[in-house]
Amino acid sequence: MPGIFIIAEHKEGKLKKITFELLSQGKKLKGKSGEELCALLLGSNIENLATQLGAYGADKVFFLEDETLKDYTNESFTQAIDGVVKNQSPSILLGGATAQGKDLLPRVAARLGTGLAPDCVNIELEDNGLLKITRPIYAGKVLMEVTIPQSRPQMATLRPNVVEVLPKDDSKTAEVIKSKLDLKKEDFKSVLKEILKGESKKIDITEANIIVSGGRGMKAKENFKILEELADAFGEGTAVGASRAAVDSDFALHDIQVGQTGKVVNPTLYIACGISGSIQHLAGMSTSKYIVAINKDPEAPIFQKADYGIVGDLFEVVPLLTQEVKKLKSET
Amino acid sequence: MNIVVCLKQVPDTETKIVLNPDSSNILTEGIKWVMNPYDEYAVEEGLKIKEKFGGKLTILSMGPERSIEAMRTALATGADEGVLLNDSAFEGSDSYATALILSKALSQTGYDIILTGKQAVDLDCSQVYAVLAEFLNLPYVSVVVGLELFPDQKKALAKRETEGGEKELIEVNLPAIFACQKDLNIPRYASLPGIMKAKKKEIKKLGLNDLGLKPEEVGEAGSKIKKGKYFLPPPRKAGIKIEGEIPEATAKLVKLLREEAKLI
Numbered sequence: 001m002p003g004i005f006i007i008a009e010h011k012e013g014k015l016k017k018i019t020f021e022l023l024s025q026g027k028k029l030k031g032k033s034g035e036e037l038c039a040l041l042l043g044s045n046i047e048n049l050a051t052q053l054g055a056y057g058a059d060k061v062f063f064l065e066d067e068t069l070k071d072y073t074n075e076s077f078t079q080a081i082d083g084v085v086k087n088q089s090p091s092i093l094l095g096g097a098t099a100q101g102k103d104l105l106p107r108v109a110a111r112l113g114t115g116l117a118p119d120c121v122n123i124e125l126e127d128n129g130l131l132k133i134t135r136p137i138y139a140g141k142v143l144m145e146v147t148i149p150q151s152r153p154q155m156a157t158l159r160p161n162v163v164e165v166l167p168k169d170d171s172k173t174a175e176v177i178k179s180k181l182d183l184k185k186e187d188f189k190s191v192l193k194e195i196l197k198g199e200s201k202k203i204d205i206t207e208a209n210i211i212v213s214g215g216r217g218m219k220a221k222e223n224f225k226i227l228e229e230l231a232d233a234f235g236e237g238t239a240v241g242a243s244r245a246a247v248d249s250d251f252a253l254h255d256i257q258v259g260q261t262g263k264v265v266n267p268t269l270y271i272a273c274g275i276s277g278s279i280q281h282l283a284g285m286s287t288s289k290y291i292v293a294i295n296k297d298p299e300a301p302i303f304q305k306a307d308y309g310i311v312g313d314l315f316e317v318v319p320l321l322t323q324e325v326k327k328l329k330s331e332t
Numbered sequence: 333m334n335i336v337v338c339l340k341q342v343p344d345t346e347t348k349i350v351l352n353p354d355s356s357n358i359l360t361e362g363i364k365w366v367m368n369p370y371d372e373y374a375v376e377e378g379l380k381i382k383e384k385f386g387g388k389l390t391i392l393s394m395g396p397e398r399s400i401e402a403m404r405t406a407l408a409t410g411a412d413e414g415v416l417l418n419d420s421a422f423e424g425s426d427s428y429a430t431a432l433i434l435s436k437a438l439s440q441t442g443y444d445i446i447l448t449g450k451q452a453v454d455l456d457c458s459q460v461y462a463v464l465a466e467f468l469n470l471p472y473v474s475v476v477v478g479l480e481l482f483p484d485q486k487k488a489l490a491k492r493e494t495e496g497g498e499k500e501l502i503e504v505n506l507p508a509i510f511a512c513q514k515d516l517n518i519p520r521y522a523s524l525p526g527i528m529k530a531k532k533k534e535i536k537k538l539g540l541n542d543l544g545l546k547p548e549e550v551g552e553a554g555s556k557i558k559k560g561k562y563f564l565p566p567p568r569k570a571g572i573k574i575e576g577e578i579p580e581a582t583a584k585l586v587k588l589l590r591e592e593a594k595l596i
Contacts, residue, residue, distance in 0.1 A: 196498065198497020310574050
């Protein structure tokens with residue numbers, strides 16, 4: 001019988017938050033269709049992860065093990081997933097709209113000859129068995145609804161931070177079905193040679209719960225230090241972002257740029273420091289749950305989107321804010 | 333080297349998007365159309381490869397007549413020729429159908445290396461390059477911020493941006509597809525003589541029959557994704573500006589974040 005499949009993502013021996021979000025999404029869909037919720041886990045020597053998935057809602061785990069799957073490549077992962085999916089014929093296959101998911105799922109969908117709705121913010125199951133999928137386009141200036149009426153499985157990537165993780169239930173375990181694959185390296189045309197670590201160990205802005213972001217008003221690269229300090233005060237799950245103006249002025253690297261030619265982010269809290277709020281920037285962050293704006297210019301468009309604003313010099317406000325946050329954190 | 337850049341014309345990122353009356357699409361009147369910003373990096377990389385190794389740089393685009401403007405921009409910076417895939421049957425193609433159309437054209441032009449932007453900033457799908465790779469049985473690297481070619485060995489080394497500042501170094505066999513990200517290079521501007529020359533460069537047009545496609549394979553009929561309604565996100569209301577001296581205002585902000593937003 002068809003099922004709801006999710007691709008479990010993990011890194012450095014741990015399941016990623018998106019995996020729990022996907023299982024929570026899967027559970028909601030299962031509530032409607034009654035199909036089994038299955039997780040696909042790919043890698044080598046990660047049995048311990050397979051057993052964790054049940055508590056988050058997986059009925060079954062298809063653990064695809066092979067030495068070559070230790071490193072991610074879109075070719076090897078596609079080949080492994082293609083085999084199971086053709087065998088099991090699920091009705092739905094979901095992955096994360098993460099660096100890996102965005103690279104992998106399009107190839108899987110093409111291999112299976114089915115449709116993929118990328119970077120979705122809402123996925124619901126209709127009575128006719130079709131997913132009604134909502135996805136932002138034009139960097140979030142518009143939303144569109146799509147369906148995948150003919151081909152199966154219906155595929156989508158889920159944007160991180162959109163679905164709340166349901167509480168885990170340690171009494172639940174999943175049936176782990178382990179398959180030893182025999183993939184041949186020489187069959188693939190690409191190989192991962194090396195992973196180059198970034199400067200900071202911070203999480204990606206697309207997965208951050210709190211983002212402290214700087215714009216042209218930061219004036220210099222060195223000044224981003226005060227944003228780093230505020231981010232550290234908030235603690236885990238916080239990342240530093242930047243506007244295009246700041247990136248173009250070489251104050252920050254492009255991989256933390258928020259907006260239409262950067263990344264679209266969806267944190268609980270977005271603190272915009274010295275960002276005026278161009279249409280491209282606003283498109284990239286306006287789904288944040290709370291927006292705080294700190295800007296000298298009371299007319300800056302960012303104030304039109306902000307829940308809380310302080311008109312003032314960020315170089316005065318941000319360090320004070322850091323102090324206050326630290327103070328409050330130490331009290332709790 | 334036979335270098336092909338696939339590009340798309342999109343609304344300028346400054347555009348304020350307005351929906352058409354039946355919410356089935358955006359209103360295109362008055363829009364300023366530009367080359368997809370990420371495709372500029374693909375064009376520049378194509379030019380650099382051509383300068384280093386020699387060969388021909390072809391600009392391939394599927395879209396309406398007006399796409400020629402974006403193609404001319406690429407031709408003005410030094411690309412050699414253009415191929416526009418234009419047919420009323422192609423309208424409404426999703427990523428899958430678009431990739432199929434491009435794959436047929438590429439089988440005609442030939443290719444040693446294919447470059448695209450990492451995504452088009454209109455529909456933000458970021459998947460045509462991957463589906464295309466499947467149709468042509470090629471490897472691809474997405475979100476490319478560094479590229480080195482070794483044509484003698486038929487190999488390339490690409491740097492792919494992943495997350496949190498991390499990058500992967502991936503070796504691929506050529507031919508291959510690379511989906512380009514900002515930071516890969518700094519696109520050049522067209523020179524005046526370049527713009528003059530571009531006007532005389534050939535842009536070939538190919539349609540359904542030229543590519544040996546059937547109407548049911550393309551457009552909405554050949555698409556896997558069915559489009560429904562478009563809608564605008566709920567408008568965000570401006571909140572409060574916290575008044576008072578900076579230290580008091582800051583303290584009040586932290587209190588609000590704790591009590592109302594339940595953060596901290």
